[in-house]
Amino acid sequence: MIGRRVLLAGAASVVATAAHGQYFPRGLQVREVRFPGAGDATLAGTLVLPAISEIQRVPGVVLVAGSGPTDRNGNNPLIPVRVDLLKKLAEILGHAGIATLRYDKRGIGGSTIPPRQSVSGLERFFTWDHFVADVQRAHAELLRHDEIKPYATAFLGHSEGGLLSLAASVAMGKSRPYTLVLASTPGRPLADIVRDQIARTLPQLSSTGDRIIDAIRETGQVPGNVPAPFQPIFPSYAGAFLQAAFAFEPAKTLERTDIPCLLLQGGADTQVIPMGDIEPLIDALRARTAPAEIFIAPRVSHNLKTVSAPDDPGFAGPVASSIETKLVEWLHRSLGA
Numbered sequence: 001m002i003g004r005r006v007l008l009a010g011a012a013s014v015v016a017t018a019a020h021g022q023y024f025p026r027g028l029q030v031r032e033v034r035f036p037g038a039g040d041a042t043l044a045g046t047l048v049l050p051a052i053s054e055i056q057r058v059p060g061v062v063l064v065a066g067s068g069p070t071d072r073n074g075n076n077p078l079i080p081v082r083v084d085l086l087k088k089l090a091e092i093l094g095h096a097g098i099a100t101l102r103y104d105k106r107g108i109g110g111s112t113i114p115p116r117q118s119v120s121g122l123e124r125f126f127t128w129d130h131f132v133a134d135v136q137r138a139h140a141e142l143l144r145h146d147e148i149k150p151y152a153t154a155f156l157g158h159s160e161g162g163l164l165s166l167a168a169s170v171a172m173g174k175s176r177p178y179t180l181v182l183a184s185t186p187g188r189p190l191a192d193i194v195r196d197q198i199a200r201t202l203p204q205l206s207s208t209g210d211r212i213i214d215a216i217r218e219t220g221q222v223p224g225n226v227p228a229p230f231q232p233i234f235p236s237y238a239g240a241f242l243q244a245a246f247a248f249e250p251a252k253t254l255e256r257t258d259i260p261c262l263l264l265q266g267g268a269d270t271q272v273i274p275m276g277d278i279e280p281l282i283d284a285l286r287a288r289t290a291p292a293e294i295f296i297a298p299r300v301s302h303n304l305k306t307v308s309a310p311d312d313p314g315f316a317g318p319v320a321s322s323i324e325t326k327l328v329e330w331l332h333r334s335l336g337a
Contacts, residue, residue, distance in 0.1 A: 025051035028094040035141040037106055038133035039125065044110030045103030045138065046072055048090040052097055053147035059335035060148040062138045062177070063089060063102040066159030066184075068232065071109045072102040074158070074303070078232060081315045085158060085303050088319050089327075096328045097337050101142045106134060122237035128167075128244030135168035139177060152335040156181040156327075159272065159302065163190065163250055169259055176259060179334040181327065183264040184302045186272045187254075187280030191217060191246035194233065197271065202229055216242050251280030260291040262330040264323060266300030268307045268314065293330060297322045 029049040037043040050058055063072075063086045070076045074085030090100040104111040107126065114125045135155065143150050154177045157165030162185025169176045186193045191213050198209035208227060212234055215223045221239035234242065254261065263285065265278055272278060274296055285292040301307050301314020304323045331337060 025054050027051045028091065029053070031145075033101070033141060034110075035103075035137060035144075037112070037137050038130040039127075041106045041112040041125070041130070041134070043103045043106065043112070043134060043137065043141075044072075045101055045141070046090070047099065047101050047142075047145065048094045049099045049145075049147050050094050050097045053099060057147060057149045058097055058099050059152035059154070059331065059337045060099040060101065060142045060145075061093060061154045061156050061181075061331065062135065062142055062165075063100055064135055064138075064155060064157040064161035064165050065102070065105060066161050069108050070105070072104045079315055083303050083305075083315050085305075085319070089156065092319060092324050092328065093331070096332070098328075098331055098335070099142075099145075099148055101138055103134075103138050106130065119237050123240045126237060126241050128241050128248075131164055131241070132167045132171060135164050136172055139168075139172070149335075151178065152337070153177040154179045154181060154331060154335060156183060157185060158183045158304075159185060160190070160245075161185075163245070163248060166250055166253055166257075167248060170253060170257060179260040179262070179331070181262045181264060181330070182254075182281065183304060184266060184269055184272050185250065185263075185281065186277045187251045187282070187284070188277055189246060189249055193272065193277060196273075196277075198230075198233075200270075205229060213246070217246050219243075251284040254281060255284035255287050258288065258290040260334050261285060262292070262327070262334075263294045264304070264327065265294075265296045266302060266304060266314070266320070266323075267296050267298040268300055269302040270313070271302040291334065293326075295323075295326045297326075 031047040033045050033047050035043055068076055073087040074083050086102045093100050107113055155165035162182040169180055199206045216239055220243040222234045222236050226234050265274055267274055282294055297320055299307050300320045303314055304319050305314040305317045306320045307314040
């Protein structure tokens, strides 16, 4: 298979040389899109196409943002600097001949914002199942564009977006994308990850956090009088979503799949900690026979940026070159780009 791939690449270069002066477009095309999400929501997104798609179909990747109010570009108002992770990934992949679709999650940016209503109404809007279905709808939107090869698509989920991408891949069955990229994605259940994050960042409130998590797991509702530091983590309307998210077991789910998978992780990630938080995913990939690769980049943050010092959160700057190289290499190989 490798020999055939090299032969085809060589033949293409000969044809290109012979056809001197033929038009081979370069650069990127950006197209703003709107498409239906689950439960009557409308999602707003950005399709980035390599200009070569003017004359041939190209692979396509759906980029899925992480937790909280993170928008299609990978920015979160709770973070004081522009991260632009998903925007930068879209540009990297576009220049590598791969299209991407990234979108604002429901309730964020240009996507449907629910009208003011009761907590129960918001709970019905922000369900785990809706977020998973939105990933599937984004894939359908990607395929709606004639420039995309329908047999060469992928999900790339960052952090919690990796959990949603994994859940969506399983739900889609045979219509799923060909490959999956899990970036900074936890392998342990989310409830355990959140407990440990609280213990590291708010140790004086650790027992309070435990009580809130236990209540959500038992009742599907966020208890009243949540302390202010916890309100961004446990919004009053997020009980049903969090109950389902806490119950999702990523490593066991991944082990039951045969989808090719690349695991990308920063060695300096302080939110999803190597190796403890990702070891279950590594074990799951090793237990399968499907194609897989595990790449842990030293001195790289949760947002896949190079860190300059131990106290550097790694929010700003370009995507780490090692991550860029491995991602493009994997997608070229697995999608035939």
